[in-house]
Amino acid sequence: MTIDTTALVLTYNEDANIRRTLDSLTWVPKIIILDSFSTDATAEIARSFSNVEFRQRAFDTHANQWNAGLDHVATEWVLTLDADYEVSPELQEEIAKLHPPADVTGYSAEFVYRIFGHPLRASSYPPRVVLFRKSQARYVDDGHTQTLWIKAASHELRPPKDSDRIGKLSGKIYHDDRKSLSHWIQAQDRYATIEARHLLATPLEKLKFQDRLRRKVFFAAPAMFVYLLFARGLILDGWPGWFYVAQRCIAELLLSMRLLIEREKLKN
DSSP, X not given: OOSOEEEEEEESSOTTTHXXXXXXXXXXXXXXXXXXXXXXXXXXXXXXXXXXXXEEOOOSOHHHHHHHHHTTOOSSEEEEEETTEEEOHHHHHHHHTOOOOTTOOEEEEEEEEEETTEEOSOOSOXXXXXXEEGGGEEEEEETTEEEEEEEOTTSOEEOOOGGGOEEEEEEEEEEOOOSOHHHHHHHHHHHHHHHXXXXXXXXXXXXXXXXXXXXXXXXXXXXXXXXXXXXXXXXXXXXXXXXXXXXXXHHHHHHHHHHHHHHHHHHO
């Protein structure tokens, strides 16, 4: 590799996914896994890879967990991945040959969403900065997930700007979560609760268009159905396309219900 890089992966009960993720990272000299005390075979699988350093920390928030993992990274560059991501061969080769200019802070990658190994032609999953200089960025909590912020010249954190020189990688990352449906529903309900509180606490004018739509309750699910199935063409992907559309609509409906519950709590 032309840049000194460590991979960082967060895990919690990921034995359905983690082997595929680590198989796609055998080219990385060191992988740090920060685990939230999994109760399945995640630790056993992770420790079977010679380039893995396995650590554990009790989970509090996504941003805190990612930042705790960054604190263990000793290299200049870090590749951050969820436990259901797989780095494509094309992206592996691209990263291995990178020669970043000194003013480049990081690189974003796009995703190919897969349903049990079946690739979809599109998804609602956005690109994200996955490779960056560790000293130049930290994570902040943003609703149920986290956002990577960049350190300005004053060392203050702020959202990335075009002036931060975030490059774009052409190779893709595969997103393929094969945990059980019951696990997925439980996770989505937890996320919906956190997201509902975040949306209600944020002034409407500071929300993005899609989040304003979500605040209206029950508009987002049918909009997502039409957008994914027809505008993005997932109706042509057969049952995997329908499966993904159903997932996204269920997630939006759960959020709508949690918004109603949280609104009632605020009244009392």
